[in-house]
Amino acid sequence: MALLLEGRTAVITGGSTGIGFATAKRFIDEGAHVFITGRRQAELETAVKELGDNATGVQGDVSDPEDVDRLYAAVAASGRRVDVVFANAAILEAAPLGEITEEQLDDQLGVDFKGVVFTVQKALPLLNDGGSIILNASTTAARAADGISVYGGIKAAIRSFARTWASELRDRKIRVNSVSPGATDTPGIAVLASMLFPGPNAEEQFENYQRSIVPMGRYGTPEEVANAALFLASDLSSFTTGADIPVDGGINQI
Numbered sequence: 001m002a003l004l005l006e007g008r009t010a011v012i013t014g015g016s017t018g019i020g021f022a023t024a025k026r027f028i029d030e031g032a033h034v035f036i037t038g039r040r041q042a043e044l045e046t047a048v049k050e051l052g053d054n055a056t057g058v059q060g061d062v063s064d065p066e067d068v069d070r071l072y073a074a075v076a077a078s079g080r081r082v083d084v085v086f087a088n089a090a091i092l093e094a095a096p097l098g099e100i101t102e103e104q105l106d107d108q109l110g111v112d113f114k115g116v117v118f119t120v121q122k123a124l125p126l127l128n129d130g131g132s133i134i135l136n137a138s139t140t141a142a143r144a145a146d147g148i149s150v151y152g153g154i155k156a157a158i159r160s161f162a163r164t165w166a167s168e169l170r171d172r173k174i175r176v177n178s179v180s181p182g183a184t185d186t187p188g189i190a191v192l193a194s195m196l197f198p199g200p201n202a203e204e205q206f207e208n209y210q211r212s213i214v215p216m217g218r219y220g221t222p223e224e225v226a227n228a229a230l231f232l233a234s235d236l237s238s239f240t241t242g243a244d245i246p247v248d249g250g251i252n253q254i
């Protein structure tokens, strides 16, 4: 059977761990060459080594537009164009209303909002007509999540970007969609757990809490989100644009 992404080039921001890494692996298994990014050089190198010859790492911070320029300069220098962009990199800093600092706000706006805008905008000259843009949103875009209102508010904006950019890019037949993971078992979840449940057994407490609220009673896996990203990246989703795919164990659906 033909591979779903044979001969295609994908760019995944934040591909050294978690959902981005699992998606890079899935895309490569389906025949793609994948450029991944991350701020930490050592983690990036480890990821590229594990992913093999069809992965290229470009160190950089998506909140710095010059780093995003360097990313696409590296893609262009390899002689490739881009078929798929997965704007995945994000950070999360927990604080309830009343305790949100300017620094937390600026950090998250820089990475999660500005970073997504420039990851996508700066891809456009290299992106093939008919390409696919995937944004990583979150269930928090559409439901209350105490302590992470800034993150959730930005993710609601990400969901909105998918709608408008899908409309703006329709003449180039570029599809734009988002995925909305629920709590997913990645290094990022441990950080969130320690912020929401300070003290010992943070991860256990957070996992128990998620089990109690998620209809399917567990975390998602990064591979389950990667499968949704693969659908959106490939021709399997050729009539899907402006949409969001929840990968959330039913928490926002039931």
Ligand SMILES: NC(=O)c1ccc[n+]([C@@H]2O[C@H](COP(=O)([O-])OP(=O)(O)OC[C@H]3O[C@@H](n4cnc5c(N)ncnc54)[C@H](OP(=O)(O)O)[C@@H]3O)[C@@H](O)[C@H]2O)c1
Residues within 6 Å of the ligand: 013, 014, 015, 016, 017, 018, 019, 020, 037, 038, 039, 040, 041, 043, 060, 061, 062, 063, 087, 088, 089, 090, 091, 111, 115, 136, 137, 138, 139, 180, 181, 182, 183, 184, 185, 186, 187, 188, 189
């Ligand atoms: N895990 C969940 O439960 C969950 C749920 C809903 C949505 N999501 C979304 O899924 C995406 C990935 O989350 P994850 O849980 O897989 O996170 P993760 O395991 O913490 O991985 C995040 C990746 O992004 C990179 N990164 C972070 N900040 C960056 C920056 N400024 N520039 C470039 N790369 C950066 C990290 O590498 P460096 O640290 O080295 O930069 C890492 O490769 C995010 O958009 C997140 O909001 C996750």
